[in-house]
Amino acid sequence: MSGQQLSGRLGLGLTVCLMAVIWLRVLPWVAAQPKMAAHLEQLDKQGIDPSAMFYTDLEAMEPILRRLECR
Numbered sequence: 001m002s003g004q005q006l007s008g009r010l011g012l013g014l015t016v017c018l019m020a021v022i023w024l025r026v027l028p029w030v031a032a033q034p035k036m037a038a039h040l041e042q043l044d045k046q047g048i049d050p051s052a053m054f055y056t057d058l059e060a061m062e063p064i065l066r067r068l069e070c071r
Contacts, residue, residue: 030036043050 031040040050
């Protein structure tokens with residue numbers, strides 16, 4: 001195995017490990033924070049699946065969408 005192949009595999013392995021740490025540790029921690037937990041609970045009460053939301057569903061997008069509609 002050449003040094004370039006080893007370097008590529010090591011990079012891939014590190015990337016997968018980093019993604020796993022983010023997915024399994026960081027995101028659950030963020031979801032457990034009081035503000036985020038309250039937001040997720042509110043969405044749940046409304047029957048909205050947060051994983052199915054689009055960027056156009058975000059409050060920050062409203063001014064941008066209004067500006068685009070005026071064109």
